[in-house]
Amino acid sequence: MICHINNSSKNLSILRYPGGKQRFIQNFSHLFPHNLNDIQYYVEPFLGGGAVFFHLNPKRAVLSDINSELIDLYQGIRKDPKVVWKLYCSYPDNKDGYYEIRNMNPEDLHLLERAARILYLNRTCFKGMWRYNTNGEFNVGYGGQDRRWVIDQKDLIDVAKRLKKADLKCSDFNAIIDESVDGDFLFLDPPYCPGQKEQLNEHYRYGIFAYPDQKRLANALKRATKRGVQWVMTNSSHPDIVKLYKKNRMFQPDIGTGSNPGQLSTNPGEVIIFSIKEEMF
Known part of the structure; x- marks a missing residue:
C-alpha cells in the first residue's frame, strides 16, 4: 500500500544534476533515521550529485557510482x-x-x-x-x-572536508549493496525507468538502467534486509516497480524530483520506499 504525505539553507552541492535531491532532502529529511550518527556506515550506491550525503553529513560513509568521471x-x-x-x-x-x-x-x-x-x-x-x-x-x-x-x-x-570521511568507489550498485552489513544505512536514488514493456534511455554510465537492473536492485535490497541493513530509496511509481517492493513501506509524496537540477515538481510519479524500522524515525 502506498501512503501519501503532504509537504510544502542552501544545500551543499557543487554539481548540476538532473533528478538531484537538493530540494528533496530539505522537504523529506524527516524520513531518515534521527540517530544517523549511531550507524556504522552511511552508504550510497548511486552517488550522483551527492546532495543527501552532503546534507546529512554522516561521520562515516561509503559513496559509489558507476560513473568513473x-x-x-x-x-x-x-x-x-x-x-x-x-x-x-x-x-x-x-x-x-x-x-x-x-x-x-x-x-x-x-x-x-x-x-x-x-x-x-x-x-x-x-x-x-x-x-x-x-x-x-x-x-x-x-x-x-x-x-x-x-x-x-x-x-x-x-x-x-566532508569527503574526507568517505570511502569513494567506482562500482556497480550490486557489489556495494552486498558489502553492507547490519548497522549500515543505505540511501538509494537509482535512475528512474518504467516497467517491463516500456523502453527508456536512462543512461547508466555507457549503458541503460532498464527493468532487469531494477529487478537486480530489488533482489540486492532483499538480501541486505535479511542481513539487517536499513535503507531508504526513491524510485519510479510505475506499477511494475511498485510490485517489486510490495512487502515494503512506501510513501508517494505530493511533490518530488523534477527533471531540471534541484527542481521539485507536482505529481512526480515518484515513490519513497524504505525498510526502516518504525522506532528509527
Whole structure:
C-alpha cells in the first residue's frame, strides 16, 4: 500500500544534476533515521550529485557510482580543492572553448585536471546533463556560462572536508549493496525507468538502467534486509516497480524530483520506499 504525505539553507552541492535531491532532502529529511550518527556506515550506491550525503553529513560513509568521471571529480576535490578550483577558473568562457575542453582525452590528464574538466563540463553543458556516446565519451552540447560561477572555491573546500570521511568507489550498485552489513544505512536514488514493456534511455554510465537492473536492485535490497541493513530509496511509481517492493513501506509524496537540477515538481510519479524500522524515525 502506498501512503501519501503532504509537504510544502542552501544545500551543499557543487554539481548540476538532473533528478538531484537538493530540494528533496530539505522537504523529506524527516524520513531518515534521527540517530544517523549511531550507524556504522552511511552508504550510497548511486552517488550522483551527492546532495543527501552532503546534507546529512554522516561521520562515516561509503559513496559509489558507476560513473568513473564522477568519482574522479570527488577524489580530485578531496585531494586538493584549491588546485581544482584554479584549473576550473582557467578554462574558457565561450562555446568554442567548451568543445575544446570536452574533446580532451581524460586518460591524458592527471586526477586534478580530470576533476576540474568534468566540473567545468557539468556547470556549462546543456541543463547539467550526463550523457556518453558508445565510445564512453562525454557528448552533451554547450549550455552557457550562467551557471558556472554559482559555486566558488569555498564550496569545493567544504565538499572536500566532508569527503574526507568517505570511502569513494567506482562500482556497480550490486557489489556495494552486498558489502553492507547490519548497522549500515543505505540511501538509494537509482535512475528512474518504467516497467517491463516500456523502453527508456536512462543512461547508466555507457549503458541503460532498464527493468532487469531494477529487478537486480530489488533482489540486492532483499538480501541486505535479511542481513539487517536499513535503507531508504526513491524510485519510479510505475506499477511494475511498485510490485517489486510490495512487502515494503512506501510513501508517494505530493511533490518530488523534477527533471531540471534541484527542481521539485507536482505529481512526480515518484515513490519513497524504505525498510526502516518504525522506532528509527
